[in-house]
Amino acid sequence: MTTATTADLRDEAERLLRVLAGPDARLREDQWTAIEALVVGRRRALVVQRTGWGKSAVYFIAAKLLRSRGHGPTVIVSPLLALMRNQVSSAERAGVRAATINSGNVTEWDEIHQRVAARELDVLLVSPERLNNPDFRDQVLPSLAADSGLVVVDEAHCVSDWGHDFRPDYRRIRTLVEDLGEGIPVLATTATANDRVVSDVATQLGVGGTETLVLRGTLERHSLSLSVVRIAEATQRAAWLAEHLDELPGSGIVYTLTVSAARDLASLLADRGHQVAAYTGQTDAAEREVLESDLLNNRVKALVATSALGMGFDKPDLGFVVHVGAPSSPISYYQQVGRAGRATDSAEVVLLPGPEDQQIWSYFASVSFPREHIVRKVIDVLETERPQSTMALEPLVELGRTRLELVLKVLDVDGAVRRVRGGWVATGQPWSYDADRYGRLEAARGAEQRAMLEYERTDECRMMFLRRQLDDPGLDGDSYCGRCDNCTGPKYSTDVAAEAVADTQRRLDRPGIDLPPRKQWPTGMAKLGIDLSGKITDGPEPGRVLGRLSDLGWGQRLRTLIGGSDAPVPDAIVDACVKVLASWDWAERPGSVMCVESPTHPALMRSLTTRLARVGRLSDLGDLRVQPGHSPASTANSAYRVAGLVNAWETPDLSGLDRPVLLLDAVTDSGWTLTMAARAIRRAGAPSVLPFALATPK
Known part of the structure; x- marks a missing residue:
């Protein structure tokens, strides 16, 4: 291409950018370098730039330029529905005909496939999971791989198992790249990748010996003011946030580590008069879209969210990000806080870590x-x-x-x-099982957790600390941000008014959550030699749990109780249990109480059973004892769990009972122990069973 033609191409790219980003927008040099490499050089490129830099502009402009020159549609592999919705809207502003295939628009898939075949689309956005859907993989993907004008891998750190948000479906992208027709350019983009992830992704893009162009910029964010507020007790942290939320600028996101914490905190903040809502992986897809719109349009002060409100959510004027509980990696933390202050002069970023964070990290690590x-x-x-x-x-x-x-x-x-x-x-x-690689990954995750703890305690510039964790190429010895609490002095006091703590404690101390009964036996029980299938007709009634181990209010006390040495039940726990039982809207009051024999907390559960029997004037039926020599049930999955609980207990003599039995257990997780225990009790003569547990993990 001649110099004059190259100049014309850049002018055309600049015009498209102004349509996308406004009349004053100008291409950054690295943006143009990437566009030129894709459109002119037909190369493979990896762009690692901070959030808000304009990575999506690169691929939408390149897609439009390639399409206008007769090339095929651009395929963008994108991880989240929120990201897809935002990107389709952005593409349409630039006159790019775009469509998305994801779990939220199943009814439109056939029509979109036809539009792809008829070459009526400029851009097709697909989730990584679609790459291995049999119909899509076998019928749609081959033609896209042969005829695409450009393939884009957004949030490319997911390709690497060293990345903080590795997804197995993303590993299929290597196969997609291998199968591409000759000369089809590939662009990978991310805002969060250290040296190891950059090297890994560049290598995967360069399959077949093709060199990958890496364009990597500084991760410095001049708008972010980073602070850490260290308050050890969970109730005080919640009270602190309820007191300070309205002081934070604009609207923002409050991140929690678990679904239950997001729900509890959102409920607490709403009770205190704040306009907030919970947003988690269990939120319905349609409701998520409404909540995202509410935040985008400042109809809520904050969404209290898990990482489900993650990559790709784009609100340029997001005023703050608060974490109640620390993520397990500084890289993940930087990626989440990077949503704030993209188009504002300043934004507040506050971390409220807790001593329970490491327990939650360990739980998520246990399901790797x-x-x-x-x-x-x-x-x-x-x-x-x-x-x-x-x-x-x-x-x-x-x-x-x-x-x-x-x-x-x-x-x-x-x-x-x-x-x-x-x-x-x-x-x-x-x-072959790559034990060395999994061992290295486990060690890397441990190092990241230690680095996160160091971030909480460090007295150096916090932005410089995060940039060093991401191997920021723009970092030098004088890269102090001048805005964080370590550079300027603490911005927030850790003091919380005593009356605010007391009010928060009262709200969080409302004990009791519902325990719905299991309604269906696991499939495939016959393969394990167990004759159980279909609906459960002889299980327990709906039950209650005192609280979750992850609760803001009861979590810390229950973790201490269940995780500590065995001892008689404390008075406060008995009082709370009585409150839950008093508010239980059971159809018929129980006449007796029994507890599942506990191998770890016999004194706790026996004393609780005795005291509840006394307070409620119930007959104490003793323990439901485990059969001698019976092995503990596997907790791996429902089928194995149920199989391990068949005939697990000695048969008690419950003949003559005419009222429900209150059945106690220390912890319920899957619900199968209480289901199978209730079944055994009913077969022994009880008319019905009302299950009650002290704690549930989530």
Whole structure:
């Protein structure tokens, strides 16, 4: 291309940018370098630039320029629905015909496939999960791989298992890149990648010996003011936020580590008069869209969210990000706080860490990739011809649904299994368990957690600390931000008014949450030799739990109680249990009480049973005792759990009972112990069972 033609191309790119970003917008040099490499050089490029830099402008402009020159549509692999909605809207402003295929628009898939075939689209956005949907993979993807004008991998750190948000589905992108037609350019973008992730992603883009152009800029964010407010007690942290939320600029996001914490904190803040709402992975897709719109249009002060409100949510004037509980990685933390202050002069970023954070990190680490013998069991039970669904596989392996799906996706990418219509099949290809890599990953995660704890305690510039964790190429010895609490002095006091703490405590101390009964037996029990299927007709009634181990109010006390040494039940716990029982709207009051024998807390549960019997004037039926020599039930998945609880208890003599039995347990997680125990009690003569547990993990 001649110099004059190159100049014309840049002028055209500048015009498109002004349509996208406003009349005063000008291309950054690295933006133009990337666009030129894609449109003129037909190269593969990795752009690592901070949030708000304009990465999406690069691929939308490149897509439009390539399309106008007769090339095929651009395929953008994008991880979240919020990101897709924002990007389709941005594309339309620039005259780019865009559509998205995701779980929220299933009814439109056939029409979109037809538009792709008819070359009526400029841009197609797909979720990474779609890349291995059998219909999409076999019918749509081959033509896209052969005819695309450009392939874009957004949030590209997900490609790397060293990234903070690694997703198995993203590993299929390497295969997609390998199958591309000759000369099809590829662009990968992310705001959060350290040296190791950059190297890994660049290597995956460069399959076949193609060199990857890496354009990497500084991660300095001049608008962010970082602070850490260290308050050890959970109730005081919640009270502090309720007192200070209105002082924070504009509207923003309050992140929590768990779904229950998001719900509890949103409820507390709403009770205190704040306009907030909870947003989690369990929020309905349609409701998520409404909540995102409420935040974008400042109809709420904050969304109290888990990481489900993650990559791609774009509100340029977001005024603050608060974390009640620290993420396990400084890289993940930087990625989340980077949503604030993208188009404002200043934004507040506040971290309220807690001593329970590390326990939550450990829990999430415990559901990572399993050990080799478990993975090989998955391969062994798969057939090569007859597909088996995830649901059908679950009772055959000691894995819960979420971890089983993770294993299947990784094995699919590794070539050992394949997803087809109707489920999964084994390929018969040899597979090796990369223990060294998983060990290195585990060590890297541990190092990240230690770095996060160091961030909380450090007295150096906090922005410089985060930039160093991401190997920021623009970092030098004088890169002090001059805005964080360590550079300027603490901005926020840790003091909380005593009456505010007391009010928060009263609100959080309302004990009791519902415990819905299990209604359906796990599928495939017959494969384990157990004759249980269909609806559960002999289980417990709806029950109650005193509180969650992750609750802001009861969590810390329950973790101390359940995690500590066995001892008689404290008076405060008994009083709280009595409050829950007094407010229980049962159809018929229980006439007796019994507890599931506890191997770890016999004194706690026996004393609780005795005292509740006395207060409620109930007959104490003693413990439901475990059969001698009975092995503990596996907690891996529902089918194995139920199988391990069949005939687990001695049969008590409950003949003559004419009123419900109140059944106590220390902790309920899956609900199967109380279900199977209630079944045993009913078969022994009880007319019905009302389950009650001290705690549930979530």
